[in-house]
Amino acid sequence: MACSGGADSTALLLACAERWPGQVQALHVHHGLQAAADGFEAQVRATCEPLNIPLHTWRVDARHAPGQSPEDAARGARYAALTEAALMAGVRDVALAQHADDQVETLLLALSRGAGLPGLASMPQAWERGGLRWHRPLLDVPGAELRVWLEARGLRAGAGWVDDPSNADERYTRNRIRARLLPVLDVVFPQFRATFARSAAHAAQAQRLLNELAVQDAAATGVGIDPGHGPRIAELRALSRDRQANLLRHWLRQAHAMADPHGGSANASSAQLEELLDQVAACATRGHRIELKVGAGRVERRGDILAWYNHPA
Template identity: 55%
Template sequence: MTLSLPQALASFQPGLPMAVALSGGADSTALLVACAKRWPGQVRAVHINHGLQTAATQFEAHCLALTAQWSVPLVVVGVNAQPTQGQSPEDAARIARYAALAKAVASDPVLTGVKDMAIAQHADDQVETLLLALSRGAGLPGLASMPAAWQRHNLNWHRPLLGVAGPDVRSWLIAQDVAWVEDPSNQDVRFTRNRIRAQILPALEATFTGWRDTLVRSAGHCAEAQDALNELAQMDLLATGVPPRILALQAMSPARRVNLLRYWLRHHHRTTPSAAQLEALVAQILACTTRGHQLHLKVGAGYMERSAETLNWLPQP
């Protein structure tokens, strides 16, 4: 069952001082105000100016006024979020945003002592992420959608509103008489996520009672299953070694072999192979029956090679 915003914040226990990623939209505005009310003097804010639209100046001005009103120190960071070849604008902005948030915490004196960063995605965002994953034929890692908490870049990241319905976030803001800035790009139906928000979510609302709770619960089941597979992969890596030995991989069942390879590449090299790349890699692994058999394949964001009796993954130059 989805929670109210006060209920979600009541169970949120970050280390203090903590920071909020503040875009200026309704969701991050609500998260900042709720945190500032609960932990006065212990909250910081980081605003990332992507510079991708004319509204960027308006967003920054709103963040400056909001944080001044609530006595929250603010750090503003500009980033270059232009996509590279083959990269979507959304992915480019997301990658640049997370890197900039982590860099700000590591280098800006205003954020000294911060180890916890809160992000404002809510239950509707989780449903959109699940539907996007389904549309792409994703496996369990994609269907698990967004985690409520994780660690990266020496930071503890949190999504405390992940159990709160999107409309409830805005209703809470209105009740608090707090303004926010509407992102004009949210109305651009060229983006798949916006089409889901504008067309599919209303259809779900009209067709299925409790659709939000049901789909968020399904994402949670997928996350639990993926956690179990990760534990299995960790045990299998102890047997195969890191990097994995080819003979050990050949002796494994097909499902466990693929699970181990996905886990090793994702957690040790931060790259995700496509299904076709994994299929080609497994075929080459099984074909390595002589010492002279060489292996060189594009896998994820780099290349897989054979190094004596083990696999070796190299990032693309």
């Protein structure tokens, strides 16, 4: 399982070790972004050694590129490192320690950005990617309960786990939500974690149905296995605009995922998708050109199909 040395992942590591003694391995990603990083690794090692839990540490360069979110860069580097470390260790199931508060923060961030159903569905409890099965078993557990659980076992901050100092940096929106908004929600809507989780589950269910429809429409419009081979334009135009949008989102997500095995963040924006739909609607003749920047690449007309290229023009 992934362990950062913080309270949440330490609690999950100990719980997994109790549930599956002798079967658990710890994966630690050393980001090197702050002076405390060596202390995080030392804390994980101090937790693992008495329990004879094998520890695999992976060092990464998580610095962000110009124009890239530091959080997105760190997350992408972390998942890439965890995937590589798990495969090298012969692991096929990876547990992550995100909990109920993290899920609420993710949903609120999605709402603040005007996200659609994939964003409102927030974090899945289980999924498969990169040849691994990923699990988030703590999504129903508030973060405070994890600390109570640790303290009941005689563990305290600074000895049993370390607090990441960046979590208190309110320059990051997620930290402001945690510090300012969640305490208010606790007062106004004491059951908000459970009710927000239900809303996220409803969004996830609706998105699964849309995905099923998109798979059917992809087959009917000839979307190919190659990420650059999109739908045939004539069949695409025969669908309603809403179904066109759903299919195009699905196709672009698949194309991006195949071009970037670690997920990426190159999905079409709402404005880009609307412009692409307008171009498709106007494409009434064989010679009509379609060309539009979408995410990290471009969508272009290639004969009678749409194609996506993973490079800027």
